Amino acid sequence: MSFTVNPLSPVLGAEITGLDIAQPMGENLAKDIRQSWLDAGGLLVIRDQTLTTEQHIQFSRHFGPLFGAPGETPLQETVSRYLHPDHPEIYRVSNRVENGKPKGRAGAGTYWHSDVSFKQRPASASIMHAIEIPDIGGDTLFCNMTAAYEALSGAMKEMLAPLHAHHDFAQTAATQFAKPVVIEEDLKGDNRAVHPVVRTHGDTGRKSLYVNPGMTTGLDNFDDEESAVLLGFLFDHATQPEFTFRHHYRQGDVVMWDNRSLMHYAINDYGDQPRYMERTTSIGEKPA
Numbered sequence: 001m002s003f004t005v006n007p008l009s010p011v012l013g014a015e016i017t018g019l020d021i022a023q024p025m026g027e028n029l030a031k032d033i034r035q036s037w038l039d040a041g042g043l044l045v046i047r048d049q050t051l052t053t054e055q056h057i058q059f060s061r062h063f064g065p066l067f068g069a070p071g072e073t074p075l076q077e078t079v080s081r082y083l084h085p086d087h088p089e090i091y092r093v094s095n096r097v098e099n100g101k102p103k104g105r106a107g108a109g110t111y112w113h114s115d116v117s118f119k120q121r122p123a124s125a126s127i128m129h130a131i132e133i134p135d136i137g138g139d140t141l142f143c144n145m146t147a148a149y150e151a152l153s154g155a156m157k158e159m160l161a162p163l164h165a166h167h168d169f170a171q172t173a174a175t176q177f178a179k180p181v182v183i184e185e186d187l188k189g190d191n192r193a194v195h196p197v198v199r200t201h202g203d204t205g206r207k208s209l210y211v212n213p214g215m216t217t218g219l220d221n222f223d224d225e226e227s228a229v230l231l232g233f234l235f236d237h238a239t240q241p242e243f244t245f246r247h248h249y250r251q252g253d254v255v256m257w258d259n260r261s262l263m264h265y266a267i268n269d270y271g272d273q274p275r276y277m278e279r280t281t282s283i284g285e286k287p288a
């Protein structure tokens with residue numbers, strides 16, 4: 001292995017130094033990076049990268065098919081105006097406005113969520129390149145849903161095992177804290193799915209909770225009140241500080257998170273200080 005890996009916290013996350021991912025890489029190196037990512041609970045920070053958008057996409061292809069790539073599902077009809085104009089694989093998160101147009105989605109993800117959980121095949125890896133970061137603020141919180149699941153009692157695990165939950169982007173549009181402008185076009189497309197409440201990771205075989213406050217609307221076959229109580233418990237349980245890690249960006253960080261086993265929350269505390277991130281998103285397996 002030709003890089004150094006250091007854990008970032010006991011519960012989640014590792015950083016890699018001594019690696020330049022701008023260069024095309026062979027499958028063996030990509031496999032080592034993937035293994036480090038899985039070993040770190042699905043959160044890897046690759047430091048000090050200078051990448052073009054094309055190099056970012058080229059690196060990301062090692063981790064599965066990308067939303068928006070030729071012949072693949074678009075990321076989401078809902079964010080089409082935030083995609084890179086020349087590279088539909090790239091979703092842009094930014095508070096910058098250029099020529100009167102947003103350069104990316106402002107206040108994106110200011111709520112706990114797992115990327116595009118409302119799709120039949122939601123995201124596995126999201127790979128975000130921090131191109132411009134605020135002097136202070138703009139961190140992202142991550143939460144380890146495998147650790148959260150494993151800490152539940154046997155009785156609760158048994159109860160959750162057969163359950164399914166509904167995920168719907170309309171819920172996100174209506175309730176997310178940052179309330180970015182949502183236009184009618186945002187609500188088009190296939191943005192609804194039902195997934196198991198506990199999913200088994202396709203690579204590690206470990207079980208994780210797979211519900212999130214941003215996109216999960218309710219438990220299948222439960223009435224609204226029951227569903228709200230049970231989901232409320234799971235959200236409070238999962239987001240306890242013991243299961244979370246707060247990432248403070250450095251310029252040039254490339255952050256890879258695994259949406260199959262993590263939730264994340266972008267902290268919108270940086271006011272007008274410019275922040276610009278480019279993200280690719282891998283198409284994961286159907287949750288099971």
Ligand SMILES: O=C(O)CCC(=O)C(=O)O
Nearest residue numbers: 093108109115140266279
């Ligand atoms: O800007 C961030 O820190 C993350 C934004 C987000 O939630 C996402 O890209 O899914």
